[in-house]
Amino acid sequence: MPRKGGSSISIKSKWTKTKWLLADRTLRRFVPETKRFTRSSLHAMIGRYKTVYFKPTTGTGGSGIARIVRLSARKYQVKKDTRTTTISSASSLYRQLTRIARGRSYLLQKGIYLKAARGRPFDLRMMVQKDGSKWVPTVMFVKLGKKNKIVTNYHQGGKLAKVEPTLRRSGYSSAQVTRYKQKLKMLGMQTARCFDRHSTRFKELGLDVALDRKGRLWILEVNTRPGFSALKSLADKRFYRTVVRYGRKYGRTK
Missing domain, CATH: 3.30.470.20 (ATP-grasp fold, B domain)
Structure with missing residues (x-):
């Protein structure tokens, strides 16, 4: 509030x-397009857009943000700060993002x-x-x-x-x-x-x-x-x- x-x-x-x-x-x-981060919203967003941003619901200065890029049907790249990880399934991607979130609320936003x-x-x-x-x-x-x-x-x-x-x-x-x-x-x-x-x-x-x-x-x-x-x-x-x-x-x- x-x-x-x-x-x-x-x-x-x-x-x-x-x-x-x-x-x-x-x-x-x-x-x-912006959605709250859940397993189903992640599947919908990565299916619809090549690039999706993963943003904390609260937070300033651009901290905690990651970028997801779909490289192929089952391959994704996650970049956070200067670290880039390649992930080979949607379920592994969900687990990786959950680790980044550490229990905090996150949003998924269409990449521009x-x-x-x-x-x-x-x-x-x-x-x-x-x-x-x-x-x-x-x-x-x-x-x-x-x-x-x-x-x-x-x-x-x-x-x-x-x-x-x-x-x-x-x-x-x-x-x-x-x-x-x-x-x-x-x-x-x-x-x-x-x-x-x-x-x-x-x-x-x-x-x-x-x-x-x-x-x-x-x-x-x-x-x-x-x-x-x-x-x-x-x-x-x-x-x-x-x-x-x-x-x-x-x-x-x-």
């Missing part, structure tokens, strides 16, 4: 937040093939924050993944960058970049309205949005207490200052 973080509440369960998005008519088409800029896969972060009772799209930036990492998080060796130059480097025109930025703001504001229907005590949301190789946007996750100290790593300090300026209004300064 919601827990307090400053005067803004936070929801730890990724499953709860995913269900909220799926119940929203506008947002559900932006959510990759991320767009890359100069060989580095990336996803996008869209932040919306409250100014009084009104939501405002405050900052958006890119998380560039480190080579050979399965997540793009800053704390997993990722690097932050600006949206415009990254999208231009990955082959988009100025007009296309402008459209993507408008779409990201729309997703941020629609998600804020969706979360407001469950509680008006949310004051900040950080959407992790994937851009796939076909140019489609996907909401991978919504953070109800998004970290922003990594914004200090950007040469342009306006991003960090903007987030802090809005955060102060509801009692969050770091």
Whole structure:
């Protein structure tokens, strides 16, 4: 259930937040198929998709995530951190994932093939924050993944960058970049309205949005207490200052 973080509440369960998005008519088409981890849901997901992500229901910073790739009808590869294991049956795969989970609740999510800029896969972060009772799209930036990492998080060796130059480097025109930025703001504001229907005590949301190789946007996750100290790593300090300026209004300064 919601827990307090400053005067803004936070929801730890990724499953709860995913269900909220799926119940929203506008947002559900932006959510990759996600299921709770069970033996039957694993069989369904690995049968349907070549790549599936295995994510803890609670957790931050990209820790505990594994990637499953179907190599052939009965052969799978599991990568967690820098360790890769090849497994030769679905039942062995289930046992391996159960060992990784160690009794904790996990989710399975359809894998999205991320767009890359100069060989580095990336996803996008869209932040919306409250100014009084009104939501405002405050900052958006890119998380560039480190080579050979399965997540793009800053704390997993990722690097932050600006949206415009990254999208231009990955082959988009100025007009296309402008459209993507408008779409990201729309997703941020629609998600804020969706979360407001469950509680008006949310004051900040950080959407992790994937851009796939076909140019489609996907909401991978919504953070109800998004970290922003990594914004200090950007040469342009306006991003960090903007987030802090809005955060102060509801009692969050770091």
